[in-house]
Amino acid sequence: MTDLGVDGASAPAGAARADASRSWRPWRMRLAWVLAVLALLSVGLGLLARSSLPVNDAADRHFDHAWLHSRPFATNQMRIDGRPRPQVEAPEPSDTAAWRSVALPLVESRRPDLPAQAQPRPLRVWWYRVDYVVPPGVEGALALYVPRITGGAVQVIQYEQDHWRLAWDGSDRWREQWNRPVFVDLGAAPPAGSTLHLAIGLVRYDTGQHRMSRIDVGPRETLAARDSWRRALQLTAPEVGSLTFLALGLFALVYWLRRRRGQAYLLFFFSSVVWTLRSLHYFIDMPADKVAYTWFWWATNASLSWVMILIYLFAFRFDARRYPRVERALIVFVVAMSLLTMPFEWSPLSSLVQQHLVNAVVAFMVTTWLTIVAWRGGRIEFRVIVVTLWLSELLGAHDLLLIAGRVSIESVYLLPFATILVLLSFLFAVQVRYAAAIDQAERVNVGLEARLAVREAELRANHERLRLIEREQALLLERQRLMRDMHDGLGSTLMSTLVLAEQGNLEQGAVAALLRECVDDLRLVIDSLEPIEHDLVTLLASLRHRLGRRLEAAGLRMQWEVDDLPPLHWLNPPDALQVLRIVQEVLTNVLKHAAARTVRIATRLAGDGQVQVLVEDDGCGFDVALVEQGRGLRHLVQRAARLGGRLSIDSVAGRGTRVTLDLPLQRETRA
Template structure:
């Protein structure tokens, strides 16, 4: 280690009680080592970072009035720089004066040397994270991932210009390794970004460059200890990086020119500006240029950053326009398809309507033929033979009217509701029951809807119930009829009982009336049960509650 000393004498102090304190301002200093500043032999400032990343790019700004006791005359300022003998050291001009005259110089210098670089690098990094989010949504667009990698590597490369005022969070050797290798990998990432613009590939050259960078990154690992001197590491890597930069820049320009890629050419030309700036910064780093100057390489981030943002924005905007166009095409196709479906649906509805009308017409003809027509033909035959009186004719006509009413009632929409159908039957039969002096005990409770109930099924149920009521009116001599309903999980039941004289089930089991009741019930996939004794008759009709086979 070596030490360099600098001393300033005969310094005019600020006036006692002045609101404009005296400051020491040093635009730049540089070495591999540390700096300490003494005022009247008292330590007033020392660098806090390590010997390599020691805040060399931060202007020194010291309030001398605050550092010295009140009313003490400032006689001299001594600057001490401890440095590696092989590294040398350099110090810019040193300013001592009131804050009012030096403050603007310090603020401007501080902004240009490190704050602006930190702000620009951080902005680039934030945009890179946004690009990463886009890549997660569009994995096929690797250009978004390359943009993110370039922003991260650019930030790592530029950190050396704005860190060091405070101790680093990681060992200096590792920070050095990250910083110098970031430059080489950034060059490769920008090259691959440019490939996405011009589309030309040189696989052997690309693999060679990747292998070279991987070898450099491994050889310079601090854990291996191949290079004990960090200065040698920096010089070794910078030499390789410069050669890589020149070669890759030329290749990018050549490929962009061959493919006639305007974006690729602009990015390549901006990138090749790094070559003279790298030379300039290397000369400044090795004290071949006045130390008053500032490093220019970090400012090269702005040009490629602007171009990359424009390209990414153009790609993103084009993708949005493509999505909008695709949505419009899909909407138009959907509208066309909907129109076709509506037209097809209208045709189907028309066909279904014609078919329903035809089926309903056939059903009405069949029901009137089997019911009303059959009864009238039978009555006509008996009347022609002269074996019927007026009372029998009236009874037959009542039956015909009731059958006609049943047919009409079956046309009503019951909406799978058996209670509505029972209410309609009650409305039709109650006048006849009152005329016959029979009391109706209506014990009907809420029943589940029958999802399988169609008009033909409704007519079958109405005819079964009407047959039961007709038998009661004709044969039972009852004075009271009780109608009740009930349901279980999968069945509903309708019970009709009377207080008439009953009948002998063994004698009438083969009669046409009970046989018809049984056939109609089987057609409904239901079960009918009857019992009769001296105290009356009970008939129970059990139906399934859902469209399944009844057990």
């Protein structure tokens, strides 16, 4: 990996550790997935084995043989839901000629002497009798339990006092009987050694087929636990799996609505909806209306093709390549299957075994092709989904064999449990993508942090260079200002004094006065450089210190009336020099022209956000109108304007002069 570190070796070491951690993640995820699948298969096989084994109870009798008697229905029999209800009429147990022994479980097909489409279709009832001898020590209630009876309406009868008594009537639930066990409470157990004669009646058309599993008779508590377990596997588990699948599908839909590019999530949502439709016949009551029942049964079985195709389309989205022709072919197939399996007489695929056999063949072909694609370079989540498809194929093949009678009727339909595998594969795929996104974000963050560190170092270096440049520029500007001030003030005065002295036009006293002005001007420049923290009062105090003795020597008394003022943040050295020059010029004019005895310097805070500096004398005064255009006063006004302030002069002949300098409290700082 490219070294993105900046300071030392800590960044490369951290990046190496991150790479090592990421390199182990795929193997950990693969191992976790394999272990989860193995654990799921082990638990599933254990549960199914437990559901098929007999109850380990000495009082329970597991009948694998029964006595069979079949007879046609009488024409005057009572009907329920449009179908005949079997009468409680069976031969007496002692009539050995009427009963024949059969092995359980068994599949009883149509009579060979009847055509498959015989009209009218005759009705028959099959009675399966078992004789239970109550073992010693049995107390409490007894029950009869049959894991599965399919193909017709069911009744349970018991022989008491030389006649058959109806113990349980399930003929009105014939539509749901295909996947629901029979559990009948037989009441209190008779004395030990007594024989219970029980018979299970099943009525159907002679042209049809029914199946009967083995029969258990024994203590009610023992058989109730087994019945509860069977119902949990055959009814509750498909319901919970479908609702969980649907809930996760709704979550995928919400995610897709926020991110429309993820088509896999939308396909997963449709798969969950169609699978819920497919599983309805596992746990809800069928419609009582014959037409509604026929179309409902068609919809729940035909939807299996839609579920299969949607899951395949979902799997395609986890491969980097696209197969539009295959997807279109699958869509054409599912539409054709929906049309060819409709419950019409002309439908070529009306048999349930035929429908699921065609689905199994297509599923095998597509899954085999996906396996080849995944083997040649599919991503880990795509390969896991392919493994899940194969496991689902095995579960579906088991159910197809169960429907075709090639697997024991006591087995549980396993295809509903495929939802667990699909959910796990979906969660695994989402987890892989989430982990990949996190890893990518971490790599991006590492790169960004490294680049940010480089940029910060560059910025610090640039800032340091800029600070040095600014410092040098500030020194250069200050040097240029000092040179300009000294050239314009001190330099010009010295030059004019030198010229006059060389020409002999100045006396010694005049030369001394000019030199004294030069010294004062030099001191002003120096005072403007002193740190005064933007304090105007401190600045004026330095001027008082410089000029105080000179004013006293000239016989001028100074009155100092300065109030505390807020700091002027704009008062930098150049502006401070301008303030000092204005006040110095005013005081010089007082010395030269006012003939005053007292000069007053005061400061105050005006009400309009201004700071005022007042210089007032009691001299002879002058007429402002006559000297307003003079050069000296005009320079003072210009200096005040450069400070953002204003200079005003009030004077009356014989009454002295007042000069007011208004300065702003706030002002934009000048570059």
